[in-house]
Amino acid sequence: MGPTLPVSKTQVHVVIGSTHRFSHLEKAKVIGAHLIKRGYPVTILAGPSVRDEIESIGAFFAPMQGRAGGSSTKPEFNQPPPPWAKEMEVSALTNFFIGPIPDEYKSVQDVLKALQQEGQTNVIYMDDIICGAMLPVYLGAPGAIKPNGVIKIGTTPIPHETADTATWTMGIPPQSAHPASVGEMWETKKDIYRSEEIQQHFVNVLREMGVPADKLRSLPRFMHSQGTCCDAYLALSIPEFEYPRSDAPESIHFVGALPTVGNVPSSLPEWWDEVIHAQGSDRKPIVVVSQGAVNNDPTDLILPTIEALKDEDVTVIATLVRGPKITADLPSNVKLADFIPFDTLLQYTDVLVSNGGYGTVQMALSLAVPMVLAGVYLDKYYTNSRAAAMGAAINLGCERVEPGVVKKAVCSILSDQKRKEQCLGIKGRYAEYNALDQIVAFVDELAQK
Structure with missing residues (x-):
């Protein structure tokens, strides 16, 4: 005690x-x-x-x-x-x-x-x-x-x-x-x-x-x-x-923001070390896509993101949380996981694609992870708008996205050094x-x- x-x-x-x-x-x-x-x-x-x-x-x-x-x-x-x-x-x-x-x-x-x-x-x-x-x-x-x-x-x-x-x-x-x-x-x-x-x-x-x-x-x-x-x-x-x-x-x-999601009974996927700790030319930008535990139809965000980035030189990690299983064949640059604690995963993430959610956005802001956000229900409309206004996100302002729109947003963030610096400044404020x-x-x- x-x-x-x-x-x-x-x-x-x-x-x-x-x-x-x-x-x-x-x-x-x-x-x-x-x-x-x-x-x-x-x-x-x-x-x-x-x-x-x-x-x-x-x-x-x-x-x-x-x-x-x-x-x-x-x-x-x-x-x-x-x-x-x-x-x-x-x-x-x-x-x-x-x-x-x-x-x-x-x-x-x-x-x-x-x-x-x-x-x-x-x-x-x-x-x-x-x-x-x-x-x-x-x-x-x-x-x-x-x-x-x-x-x-x-x-x-x-x-x-x-x-x-x-x-x-x-x-x-x-x-x-x-x-x-x-x-x-x-x-x-x-x-x-x-x-x-x-x-x-x-x-x-x-x-x-x-x-x-x-x-x-x-x-x-x-x-x-x-x-x-x-x-x-x-x-x-x-x-x-x-x-x-x-x-x-x-x-x-x-x-x-809270620093952790807590003691989650979950082991890391078998591909974790290979992807996260890749060296040299094998180290590609990591794009995480996740929809959370409520509005989790994968056709809204996860599948369009996979389609959008299938030919890009990135590694896509899709976390399903409590959403339905994805049975379709996946591109070679996609890794799938039921759940990975975000306080662990976001430390290695270059871009987060998410439908928002207050806790997810706060953790990403505190770790300087830029975001592509798509969600309008309940508090997501406000949360995603504010993250974009701070310069830390591109807010797509919809629930179901088009692959071309996601691709443009992700590529824009990966090439935007100014946004990365903005995110680091925000991280500094959270660290206080x-x-x-x-x-x-x-x-x-x-x-x-």
Whole structure:
């Protein structure tokens, strides 16, 4: 459990609310493992299917109950309908974010109650934006146990809608009320994230949980509320990644990117040493293409990238994560892997082709890896737009790409020394932060109150 600790800290227990989804659970595990190393007992709540993963880092496991426990596959997210998948985003908000709040709340409250009964009176709670367990607590649900401190881990773009910024995921520059340059996407995102129907669903869920009527009348929009019900919102990024907010809450702090995806049970492919450590003329630029674990139809990005680069003097490494297997014959310059931890793979990568995703982009930025990005659903539109605005990426602004477009973008990056220098400068900014130690510092501070 770590070294002998002062009495004041031995009474503190950290509870982390998470989900079974890889990109979120891994961050909870990385943070939890570091807190354990620093001497804190840690309980992580997630779906029952990941109990062994959580206990393997030395954390206590507690189940997210009911809808909050989920399943590792949700078809409504894996097959978004074209062209903008508005239905998928609405479904995600109503069914994946808002719908499980009662079960998330009950799951966390059961853990807090059990800790109280064991004499653990000083509890720090943290979760990320996908978990709404603390919303009913802050909004006055009857009988709610409030931890001594609450920390939100920012695993997405900052959700606060302020005077300077548009609603979450729109990617609209400050003071731009209706920019013509984003036309249809602006209207689509506005319809989703300012939807009165979704807001009413949010209100109804909280009303059924006993949240007082006066709190419901002044309830902020769902995404905005996620970042306000906490003592500290710790964005896993740097200030330059976000648009400036003149009226940002004092609770927002930037802590940089997490340095690792954690202890992933995965061996490196048999071709790893041959490709990564090739010397002389055998050493070719490495282009990694990956689509993540949600929108993972290989015909959107992976197969077009393989087609685009089949005759180029590069090595293409395609990682499928949780996507379907690729059975087609592959060009000789392509290597396939189910999964390779990005903190390992990106150290050797010259260009990353990805549909984005906040954690992936932050890790690439922190390692000076330039990107070709193609993704518009959920937070990807904002994330990919900001990476491009920083000079670290070419944003294709679509979900399904054409091989010729990918080829042009990859070749442009490989020949652009100025962009490489820009990426190194961004890496330097990330190096000024230490996310894990800063998270511990916030826990330490709240534990002393």
